[in-house]
Amino acid sequence: MSHTYEITDDQDDFIIRLSKRLVDRQELNRMLRHLEIEAIRQKSQLSKEQAAELSDNVDRSVWEQVQDKYTP
Secondary structure, X not given: OOXXXXXXXXXXXXXXXXXXXXXXXXXXXHHHHHHHHHHHHHHOOOOHHHHHHHHOOOOXXXXXXXXXXXXX
């Protein structure tokens, strides 16, 4: 592999090869979790009202800081 990464696709999947010199496993896991959460957020059908109702189950101060990132 001449580059630090390579992306190919196989029907429904992307196949990504990364050089270990590019990123360590812990950082790669963090980036993939972020990618997964972002994909879920983009597909979310929650209205702002539904999201506000769900937020009653989490710490209000945290919700206030992140609600714009997770609602359309």
